[in-house]
Amino acid sequence: MELLQGIEQLGLVRLLKASFAAYPIVNALHIAAIGGLFTSVILLDLSVLGALRPPGGKAFIVLMRRIAFVAFAGAVVTGLLLFSVRASEYAFMPVFQLKLGLIALAGFNLLLFVQLERRGGSGLRLLAAASLVLWSGALLCGRFIGFV
Amino acid sequence: MISLRGLALAGVLVTAAIPALAHHGWSWTEEGMFKLTGKITKIYIGNPHATLDVDAEGQIWRVELAPPSRTIAAGFTEDVAKPGDEVIAIGNRSIDHNEKRMKAVRITVNGKNYDVYPDRVPPA
Numbered sequence: 405m406e407l408l409q410g411i412e413q414l415g416l417v418r419l420l421k422a423s424f425a426a427y428p429i430v431n432a433l434h435i436a437a438i439g440g441l442f443t444s445v446i447l448l449d450l451s452v453l454g455a456l457r458p459p460g461g462k463a464f465i466v467l468m469r470r471i472a473f474v475a476f477a478g479a480v481v482t483g484l485l486l487f488s489v490r491a492s493e494y495a496f497m498p499v500f501q502l503k504l505g506l507i508a509l510a511g512f513n514l515l516l517f518v519q520l521e522r523r524g525g526s527g528l529r530l531l532a533a534a535s536l537v538l539w540s541g542a543l544l545c546g547r548f549i550g551f552v
Numbered sequence: 553m554i555s556l557r558g559l560a561l562a563g564v565l566v567t568a569a570i571p572a573l574a575h576h577g578w579s580w581t582e583e584g585m586f587k588l589t590g591k592i593t594k595i596y597i598g599n600p601h602a603t604l605d606v607d608a609e610g611q612i613w614r615v616e617l618a619p620p621s622r623t624i625a626a627g628f629t630e631d632v633a634k635p636g637d638e639v640i641a642i643g644n645r646s647i648d649h650n651e652k653r654m655k656a657v658r659i660t661v662n663g664k665n666y667d668v669y670p671d672r673v674p675p676a
Contacts, residue, residue, distance in 0.1 A: 421598035424621045431600075489599055 408492040434482035440475030452532035503545035510538040581644035628666040
């Protein structure tokens with residue numbers, strides 16, 4: 405709790421808390437990053453599920469994975485900034501904890517996917533379907549944070 | 553390139569995201585004016601919007617104000633009120649009555665009115 409309140413008192417965080425322009429800009433960047441992440445994840449998962457035959461095949465997959473990682477990093481950085489202004493409040497919100505849990509599961513799911521892909525095992529489609537559900541859930545939870 | 557199955561799946565995802573948008577602005581509040589009287593327990597003036605926590609007969613209410621710039625422009629800053637002060641909040645209550653939450657258009661602290669949404673304050 406002290407740590408969370410400490411975060412709220414950091415100089416940069418206080419500026420963000422009181423700013424007219426910076427907060428909406430960070431908020432917009434967070435949405436942009438989520439848009440990139442969500443789009444690339446959906447295209448990747450749909451490719452695995454066979455619902456989409458990407459033009460460029462492997463090259464497209466490589467590009468989408470790169471976009472997904474960069475966008476995820478962007479979402480984490482901007483998300484931490486948005487979190488910081490009311491850290492001690494958000495940290496205890498069930499919907500926020502659920503969102504983090506879903507993201508952690510999605511990350512674990514990705515690890516499984518990569519392992520399975522290397523070994524050439526079956527079950528990739530199941531993991532791709534799980535990925536769609538987990539990321540959609542995380543998105544939905546995120547939308548509720550400001551309103552619950 | 554995109555199959556019918558892919559489109560259907562995308563449709564389901566988009567539909568699932570729509571209920572979240574319903575909480576924007578005032579749509580989550582009732583139409584009629586609501587009045588809450590109590591003691592301030594917590595003041596937050598900052599993004600995404602300023603809030604007061606108010607103890608009204610033992611129940612803690614969350615009173616949402618305007619975004620910080622607008623709330624400060626209405627004269628309400630951290631210097632004009634402190635926890636323990638009596639507050640009267642006029643505004644719109646959450647449609648969900650289980651939720652002790654409202655969005656204020658005017659708050660009154662120490663005999664002074666702060667109109668955070670002046671255009672929504674009902675005529676006297």
